[in-house]
Amino acid sequence: KQEVTQIPAALSVPEGENLVLNCSFTDSAIYNLQWFRQDPGKGLTSLLLIQSSQREQTSGRLNASLDKSSGRSTLYIAASQPGDSATYLCAVRQETSGSRLTFGEGTQLTVNP
């Protein structure tokens, strides 16, 4: 059974700091990995999608990397802002279980002004 782990569970940083969120998964047979952002009481907003053949994806101040063989992904946020405060979730699309998306528990990020 695929297990997705996100470290740290919570992170508090001052505004302007660069930061890294980590995601690991146990089964490397995946189609892709997707990073989401969730604000309190809201749905999930897609940030970046990395296909299994790709190593990284970038969008603005966000950069996500994927090392499929070692079962790891990182989300790098440059020059953090208070508006980045949210819960960040990673999810993997598995090859072996009918293509369901399996989520981690998330990292709750607080960026202090």
Place this chain on the structure above:
Amino acid sequence: GAGVSQSPRYKVAKRGQDVALRCDPISGHVSLFWYQQALGQGPEFLTYFQNEAQLDKSGLPSDRFFAERPEGSVSTLKIQRTQQEDSAVYLCASSLEWLTGELFFGEGSRLTVL
């Protein structure tokens, strides 16, 4: 519409009541997923449709849960005889491509069972 639309956004039900949650996917998206999210946790898979075919319902927690997508567009998640443990946010997502497509989520339906 531009995004995935879910209704109702909030539902309060008395224990034992039946509820129906609706999902309007992005137009043209063939894949549709339902997830359940408890407070402070990541979403858990419930079921998945490819057009009107329900390809995987292994995540449904009991036979009180039923989902349908009769015309391959709008989907309804029905919960019969609701229990307190059914209280959660129910999220719907759709994607254009079956296996490699990006998933887009709705705002969710928050169910509270009293």
